[in-house]
Amino acid sequence: MKMISFSQFLFMNSTAIITATVQHLYLALGSELIGCLIAIPLGIWLTSRKKLADYFLAVTGTIQTIPSLALLGFVLPLFGIGPLPAMIVLVLYSLLPILRNTYTGITGVNPSYIEAGTGAGMNSRQLLWMVKLPLALPIIMAGIRISTVYLISWATLAAFIGAGGLGDLIITGIQTADANFIIAGTIPTAFLAIGAGWMLGKVEMVLTPREGLIVSDEGR
Amino acid sequence: MVIFKAVSKHYNGHIAVKNLNLNVKEGEFVTLIGPSGCGKTTTLKMVNRLVEPTEGDILINGRNIRDTDPVALRRQIGYVIQQIGLFPHMTVEENITVVPTLLEWPATKRRARGHELLDMAGMDPVIYANRYPSELSGGQQQRIGVLRALAADPPLILMDEPFGALDPISREVLQDELKSLQKRLHKTIIFVTHDMDEALKLADRVVVMREGEVIQEATPEELLRKPADDFVASFVGKSRRNDSKLLIVEQVMQPNPVTVLPSVGLAQCLTLMKRKRVDTVLVVDEEGVLIGGVSIETLDREHQRAYRIGEIADHNLVTVLNSTPAKDAFDLMVGDQLKYLPVVDEHRHLRGLVTRTSMVNAMASVVWGDEND
Ligand SMILES: Nc1ncnc2c1ncn2[C@@H]1O[C@H](COP(=O)(O)OP(=O)(O)OP(=O)(O)O)[C@@H](O)[C@H]1O
Ligand SMILES: [Mg+2]
Numbered sequence: 001m002k003m004i005s006f007s008q009f010l011f012m013n014s015t016a017i018i019t020a021t022v023q024h025l026y027l028a029l030g031s032e033l034i035g036c037l038i039a040i041p042l043g044i045w046l047t048s049r050k051k052l053a054d055y056f057l058a059v060t061g062t063i064q065t066i067p068s069l070a071l072l073g074f075v076l077p078l079f080g081i082g083p084l085p086a087m088i089v090l091v092l093y094s095l096l097p098i099l100r101n102t103y104t105g106i107t108g109v110n111p112s113y114i115e116a117g118t119g120a121g122m123n124s125r126q127l128l129w130m131v132k133l134p135l136a137l138p139i140i141m142a143g144i145r146i147s148t149v150y151l152i153s154w155a156t157l158a159a160f161i162g163a164g165g166l167g168d169l170i171i172t173g174i175q176t177a178d179a180n181f182i183i184a185g186t187i188p189t190a191f192l193a194i195g196a197g198w199m200l201g202k203v204e205m206v207l208t209p210r211e212g213l214i215v216s217d218e219g220r
Numbered sequence: 221m222v223i224f225k226a227v228s229k230h231y232n233g234h235i236a237v238k239n240l241n242l243n244v245k246e247g248e249f250v251t252l253i254g255p256s257g258c259g260k261t262t263t264l265k266m267v268n269r270l271v272e273p274t275e276g277d278i279l280i281n282g283r284n285i286r287d288t289d290p291v292a293l294r295r296q297i298g299y300v301i302q303q304i305g306l307f308p309h310m311t312v313e314e315n316i317t318v319v320p321t322l323l324e325w326p327a328t329k330r331r332a333r334g335h336e337l338l339d340m341a342g343m344d345p346v347i348y349a350n351r352y353p354s355e356l357s358g359g360q361q362q363r364i365g366v367l368r369a370l371a372a373d374p375p376l377i378l379m380d381e382p383f384g385a386l387d388p389i390s391r392e393v394l395q396d397e398l399k400s401l402q403k404r405l406h407k408t409i410i411f412v413t414h415d416m417d418e419a420l421k422l423a424d425r426v427v428v429m430r431e432g433e434v435i436q437e438a439t440p441e442e443l444l445r446k447p448a449d450d451f452v453a454s455f456v457g458k459s460r461r462n463d464s465k466l467l468i469v470e471q472v473m474q475p476n477p478v479t480v481l482p483s484v485g486l487a488q489c490l491t492l493m494k495r496k497r498v499d500t501v502l503v504v505d506e507e508g509v510l511i512g513g514v515s516i517e518t519l520d521r522e523h524q525r526a527y528r529i530g531e532i533a534d535h536n537l538v539t540v541l542n543s544t545p546a547k548d549a550f551d552l553m554v555g556d557q558l559k560y561l562p563v564v565d566e567h568r569h570l571r572g573l574v575t576r577t578s579m580v581n582a583m584a585s586v587v588w589g590d591e592n593d
Contacts, residue, residue, distance in 0.1 A: 115301050115305060122322060123291050130318075135309060
C-alpha cells in the first residue's frame with residue numbers, strides 16, 4: 001500500500017477525525033461531569049465525618065492505582081462493550097482528585113473565617129454556601145482541572161471496548177501500521193488535554209479570592 | 221444587660237474560665253483585660269454561644285441564652301473576632317452587610333446601610349465599597365471589621381482585640397472613633413484587650429482577669445488608685461511607664477553632654493566642638509557644677525577679645541531640675557524657643573542635656589513604644 005502524505009490523509013479523513021474528536025470530548029467531559037456530580041457532594045458530606053472521609057479517600061486512591069486496562073477488563077463482563085462501561089471507568093478515575101480536593105479545600109478553610117461566619121449568625125447551610133465553598137472553590141477547581149486532563153488522555157483507552165473516540169484512530173493506526181492514523185489520534189488528544197488544562201487554569205485564577213493583608217490563610 | 225452567673229468553662233480538665241460573675245449594664249463599655257490565655261476570648265464567645273459554658277448561666281436582657289436559638293442570637297449581637305476575619309471573596313460592602321444579608325434586608329436598604337457606615341468611618345463608599353479586603357490597609361480592614369459588627373445595629377457588641385495588629389497611631393485613632401461612636405449610638409460593648417492603656421482609655425469599667433478568674437473589676441480611676449493586688453498593680457504600672465505625662469527629664473535627657481572647664485582656651489574649645497560636631501558646649505567647674513554655656517556664635521564674636529572660655533560663658537542659662545516632668549521641660553523649650561536645656565540636680569551639678577532631638581525621641585518612644593521594653 002502506498003503511503004499518502006499527511007495533508008492528503010487529513011483531507012480524506014477529516015469527517016472521521018472530527019467525529020472521533022467530538023465523541024472523545026463527550027466521553028471525557030461527560031464522565032468528568034458525572035464525576036463532579038458524585039465527588040463534590042460526597043466531598044462536602046465527608047467534611048463533617050473525618051473517619052469515613054479517610055476511608056473514602058483510601059478507596060478512591062486505590063482505584064487510581066489499578067491499571068486502566070485492568071479496570072476495563074473488570075467492567076467488560078459486567079457492562080459489556082460500548083460507551084457505558086468506558087464512562088464508568090472514567091468516572092471512577094475522576095473521583096479521587098475531585099473528592100480529595102473538595103474535602104481538603106473545605107476542611108482547609110481558615111477557621112477564623114468559619115468563626116466570623118458563625119459569629120455573624122450563619123446557619124450551617126449558609127456557612128457552606130457563603131463561606132466554605134467560595135473559599136474552597138479554587139482548590140476544587142484544581143481537582144477538576146487535573147482530572148479533566150487525565151480523563152481526556154485516558155479516554156483513548158475507551159476505544160479498546162468499542163466506545164469510540166480518538167483512541168479508535170490510534171488503534172486503527174497500530175493495527176494497520178499507519179503512522180498517519182496514530183498521529184491523527186494523538187495530536188488532537190494532546191491539544192484537547194492541554195487546551196482544557198489551560199482553560200480551567202484560567203477559571204481557577206478568576207475564582208481565587210484575593211487574600212487579606214493581615215489575615216493570611218495558612219489553609220493553602 | 222448581660223449577666224454572667226457563676227459561669228465556668230472547662231476544656232477537658234483545663235479550666236479556662238472559673239466562676240465568673242459579671243453584670244454588664246446597658247450602654248456600658250466594659251473591657252476584659254489580662255495576660256494571654258487567661259480566658260478573655262472564651263468569656264466573650266460564651267456570650268454569643270460560640271462556646272457553651274460548662275457551668276453557670278448567662279442572661280441577656282433577663283433571658284437565659286441557653287433558651288435562645290444560637291443563630292438568631294448571634295444575628296442580634298455584633299461580633300468582631302480576634303483575627304478580623306474579613307471574607308476575602310467578598311467586597312467591603314458585602315463584608316459589612318453580612319448580617320443584614322442573613323436577616324434578608326432588601327438589597328437597596330443593605331446598600332444604603334453599607335454606604336452609611338463607610339461614611340461614618342471616614343471611608344468614601346465610592347472608593348471603598350467595591351474593593352476587596354486585600355486592597356485595604358490594616359487599619360482600614362480593622363475599621364471594616366468593626367463596621368460589620370455594627371451593620372444590623374445590634375444593641376450589644378463583642379470585640380476581641382479588634383485593634384490588635386495595628387501600629388500605635390492608627391490604634392489611637394480607631395480607639396477615639398470607637399469611643400465617640402459608642403457614646404453617640406449608646407451601644408453596650410464588651411471589649412477584650414491585653415493592652416492596659418487601651419483598656420483604661422476606652423472603658424467605663426475594667427475587668428482584670430488572670431488564669432480564668434476575675435481579679436479586679438473597677439472603673440479606670442479606681443484601678444489606677446487602688447489596684448487590688450500586686451498583679452494588677454504591676455499590670456497597671458507597666459502600661460503607665462510609657463505615659464508621656466509621667467516621664468521625667470532624667471529619662472529623656474542625653475546623659476553625657478559636651479563640657480569644658482572654664483580654664484580651657486578658645487582655640488582648644490573650637491577644636492573640641494568641631495570634633496564632637498556640636499554648636500554649643502556647657503562650661504562646668506572641676507566639681508561638675510554648671511557655670512554656663514558657650515555657643516559657636518559667641519565664640520566667633522569674642523575670639524579677638526578673650527583667651528579663656530570662662531570669660532565669655534553665658535551665665536544666665538535656663539536650666540531644669542532632673543526631677544521635672546518631661547512635659548514641662550518640653551513646654552518650656554517650645555514656649556521660650558530654646559535650642560537646648562541643661563539638666564541639673566539640687567546642687568547645680570550638671571546631669572545632662574535636653575535637646576529638640578531628645579524631645580522627639582521621647583515622644584516617639586511613647587507613641588511607638590520602647591524597643592528595649
Ligand atoms: N477550643 C479549646 N480547646 C481547648 N482549650 C482551649 C480552647 N480554647 C481555649 N482554650 C484554652 O483556654 C484558655 C483560655 O483561652 P482564651 O482563648 O480564652 O484566652 P485569651 O485570654 O483570649 O488569650 P489571648 O490573649 O492569647 O487571646 C487557654 O489556656 C487556652 O489554651
Ligand atoms: Mg483571645
